[in-house]
Amino acid sequence: MHTLAVTDGRVLRPDGRVTTDDVLIDADAGTIEAIGPDLEGDEVLDASGGLVMPGLVNAHTHVSMTLLRGYADDKPLDAWLREDIWPVEEELTDDDIEAGAELGVLEMIRSGTTAFADMYFAMDRVADVVERAGVRARLGRGIVTVGKDHEEARADLEDGVEFATTYDGAADGRIHTAVMPHSLTTVEESILEEAADLAAAHDLPVHLHANETESEVDPIVSERGIRPIEYADDRGVLGPSSFLAHGVHLDDSEIARLAERGTAVVHCPASNMKLASGIAPVQRLREAGVTVGIGTDGAASNNDLDLFDEMRDAAMVGKLAAADASAVPAPAVVEMATSGGAEAIGVPGGRIEAGAAADLIVVDLESPHLTPAHDLVSHLAYAVRGSDVRHTVCDGSVLMRDREVTTLDADAVMERAGSVAADLVARAE
Numbered sequence: 191m192h193t194l195a196v197t198d199g200r201v202l203r204p205d206g207r208v209t210t211d212d213v214l215i216d217a218d219a220g221t222i223e224a225i226g227p228d229l230e231g232d233e234v235l236d237a238s239g240g241l242v243m244p245g246l247v248n249a250h251t252h253v254s255m256t257l258l259r260g261y262a263d264d265k266p267l268d269a270w271l272r273e274d275i276w277p278v279e280e281e282l283t284d285d286d287i288e289a290g291a292e293l294g295v296l297e298m299i300r301s302g303t304t305a306f307a308d309m310y311f312a313m314d315r316v317a318d319v320v321e322r323a324g325v326r327a328r329l330g331r332g333i334v335t336v337g338k339d340h341e342e343a344r345a346d347l348e349d350g351v352e353f354a355t356t357y358d359g360a361a362d363g364r365i366h367t368a369v370m371p372h373s374l375t376t377v378e379e380s381i382l383e384e385a386a387d388l389a390a391a392h393d394l395p396v397h398l399h400a401n402e403t404e405s406e407v408d409p410i411v412s413e414r415g416i417r418p419i420e421y422a423d424d425r426g427v428l429g430p431s432s433f434l435a436h437g438v439h440l441d442d443s444e445i446a447r448l449a450e451r452g453t454a455v456v457h458c459p460a461s462n463m464k465l466a467s468g469i470a471p472v473q474r475l476r477e478a479g480v481t482v483g484i485g486t487d488g489a490a491s492n493n494d495l496d497l498f499d500e501m502r503d504a505a506m507v508g509k510l511a512a513a514d515a516s517a518v519p520a521p522a523v524v525e526m527a528t529s530g531g532a533e534a535i536g537v538p539g540g541r542i543e544a545g546a547a548a549d550l551i552v553v554d555l556e557s558p559h560l561t562p563a564h565d566l567v568s569h570l571a572y573a574v575r576g577s578d579v580r581h582t583v584c585d586g587s588v589l590m591r592d593r594e595v596t597t598l599d600a601d602a603v604m605e606r607a608g609s610v611a612a613d614l615v616a617r618a619e
């Protein structure tokens with residue numbers, strides 16, 4: 191057994207306590223072997239002056255959209271998608287998508303994310319990046335049928351299901367998949383139903399955007415006389431492994447239904463603020479027993495993939511929405527960005543305990559903006575930045591040591607992404 195000892199730091203335990211301990215990792219199994227004083231390993235990762243915590247889980251993103259960071263800002267969702275994003279996405283090549291995924295994964299490793307859920311195109315290329323970079327992911331090809339005839343719509347569905355069934359378990363089990371219809375208004379009813387049936391037949395989750403804006407809720411209510419979550423349930427979309435992104439405009443009956451079905455919600459506070467979509471009822475969802483994770487959404491509506499930023503946004507906007515400063519407190523956002531996110535997207539990780547997946551990060555605490563350190567959980571929610579992450583470990587492998595990413599060539603990734611992004615935008619104009 192090859193072991194890795196993360197030494198001389200403090201450790202964030204699943205119950206929120208912070209202890210002074212070492213963490214011993216079985217690097218072959220990719221699991222945490224022990225937590226305690228004076229542990230020795232074949233290899234050492236120095237955590238002195240730092241906090242060892244679970245790797246963050248970005249529970250909803252479109253990682254290749256890093257290529258479109260800053261391309262179209264300051265518009266609401268519908269106009270942003272239809273006028274800017276979808277036209278430029280028409281020009282994307284598979285190589286572009288791979289280059290954007292490399293950039294996004296690089297950014298996530300450098301800001302402490304070890305697992306993510308991703309919906310996009312050319313997902314075989316995204317899977318290849320996940321495999322090489324050493325992270326964990328739940329991936330799915332986005333299925334959209336709007337503007338397509340039934341044959342094209344079926345082809346989209348077939349592509350999505352083929353990707354999901356081929357790649358589930360790839361990269362030594364680090365890749366998980368899902369069937370991912372884009373949303374309740376961009377996928378026709380029969381395809382949505384088939385997507386849900388096929389997901390169930392293959393024992394795969396369904397992931398989709400839902401209740402993101404009022405203009406997505408209103409047509410369902412006016413055409414069908416029911417709320418979107420009831421419509422989704424009737425199509426078979428909800429279930430204990432399903433997870434939906436955004437969930438901004440949810441009424442009490444919808445929250446109760448999500449809780450009953452065990453369907454998780456991924457809160458994307460920055461994207462929801464930037465596109466002025468609204469504020470998700472995170473406090474009410476959690477009180478109802480719904481599992482909530484946190485996602486950045488794509489970098490074009492955020493505009494970064496830093497989960498620490500997202501935790502801060504979630505806490506701040508949660509208080510504003512509830513008009514209650516005690517709503518969405520620091521321990522809740524840390525839980526949502528770690529174990530909550532892992533549970534929402536159905537991947538291992540999110541906990542520093544013996545037997546858990548060795549997905550962890552070391553956050554450097556010796557900085558002016560983290561001094562004094564009265565409460566480290568408070569710091570994680572409100573003060574730590576992605577750039578404070580010193581080491582990133584996933585599945586027992588060191589992906590970043592002393593801020594040097596070991597699995598990707600950072601300079602080459604940035605150069606390639608910058609070049610393909612410029613060509614992409616030129617083609618679109």
Ligand SMILES: CSC[C@H]1O[C@@H](n2cnc3c(O)ncnc32)[C@H](O)[C@@H]1O
Nearest residue numbers: 275309310311332333334372399488
């Ligand atoms: C079909 S692949 C995914 C698809 O989703 C688009 N997208 C990015 N951000 C959002 C969002 O906030 N709501 C809905 N759709 C979004 C992305 O550009 C791809 O076209």
Ligand SMILES: [Zn+2]
Nearest residue numbers: 399435487488
């Ligand atoms: Zn999205």
